[in-house]
Amino acid sequence: MTKFFKYQGTGNDFVMIDNREGGFDDSIKNVEFLCHRRFGIGADGLILIENADGFDFKMRYFNADGKEGSMCGNGGRCAVKFASDLGIFEKQATFIAVDGPHHATVDQGEVSLGMIDVEEIFDETNGYFLNTGSPHLVIFEEDLDNLDVKTKGAAIRYSDYWVGKGGVNVNFVQIIDHENIKVRTYERGVEDETYSCGTGVTAAAIASSEKKGLSQKLNIQTLGGKLGVSFQRGQKFSEILLNGPAIFVFEGEVL
Numbered sequence: 001m002t003k004f005f006k007y008q009g010t011g012n013d014f015v016m017i018d019n020r021e022g023g024f025d026d027s028i029k030n031v032e033f034l035c036h037r038r039f040g041i042g043a044d045g046l047i048l049i050e051n052a053d054g055f056d057f058k059m060r061y062f063n064a065d066g067k068e069g070s071m072c073g074n075g076g077r078c079a080v081k082f083a084s085d086l087g088i089f090e091k092q093a094t095f096i097a098v099d100g101p102h103h104a105t106v107d108q109g110e111v112s113l114g115m116i117d118v119e120e121i122f123d124e125t126n127g128y129f130l131n132t133g134s135p136h137l138v139i140f141e142e143d144l145d146n147l148d149v150k151t152k153g154a155a156i157r158y159s160d161y162w163v164g165k166g167g168v169n170v171n172f173v174q175i176i177d178h179e180n181i182k183v184r185t186y187e188r189g190v191e192d193e194t195y196s197c198g199t200g201v202t203a204a205a206i207a208s209s210e211k212k213g214l215s216q217k218l219n220i221q222t223l224g225g226k227l228g229v230s231f232q233r234g235q236k237f238s239e240i241l242l243n244g245p246a247i248f249v250f251e252g253e254v255l
């Protein structure tokens with residue numbers, strides 16, 4: 001039996017496993033099964049909390065397709081809340097993930113997560129590309145409510161160009177005003193629109209500030225709720241913080 005916990009961060013949902021003693025079957029088949037919304041628990045991804053020397057914990061992230069992925073921002077926030085609920089730390093945590101060390105703070109249900117520095121924004125034919133721990137394309141749109149995100153996002157993600165680069169997450173952004181944007185994301189590895197994507201809204205906020213002159217502290221409306229992103233701009237984009245809720249949903253055991 002595998003003991004699991006389900007968490008969500010603005011509707012981006014994750015199966016969480018405490019794997020500090022090892023033993024979890026992290027095969028593609030098993031992770032895909034656990035994330036399956038009909039045959040399994042159902043989630044956009046699965047996260048393992050493991051031990052790591054010099055850190056409070058190590059986070060390993062797998063997409064719903066069962067493959068170990070790049071960084072997940074909402075998953076990172078949920079991992080921090082899970083580790084806090086397990087009693088691994090009190091208010092401040094330092095953990096290691098696939099993209100390097102992260103610092104985070106928890107204040108009840110809110111988690112503020114430090115993201116990796118972003119070196120550069122690349123102009124692409126249909127948007128802006130940046131890596132916030134995961135690869136993201138940011139496309140500005142006038143009307144997000146009436147956009148077919150799944151069809152449009154999949155067409156871009158599966159284009160020869162992006163498949164050749166290992167795939168991409170596609171974020172559609174509508175500017176509301178100087179401090180507010182709306183974001184909808186097609187996620188690689190889930191291969192669908194998710195309710196929210198942490199590394200995606202981080203990319204959207206940086207691109208909105210840099211390319212459209214918006215604030216360096218933005219409120220972001222996603223399908224699953226509100227997130228905040230702030231950062232500093234120097235030679236690169238640094239001190240990037242992703243803030244928002246990370247919520248325990250239920251726990252159980254699965255064969």
Ligand SMILES: N[C@@H](CCC[C@H](N)C(=O)O)C(=O)O
Pocket residue numbers: 012063069070071072073074075134135168169187188189190194196197198199200
């Ligand atoms: N939902 C995540 C993003 C996870 C990574 C992505 N699916 C990929 O493999 O590129 C987030 O909150 O950042």
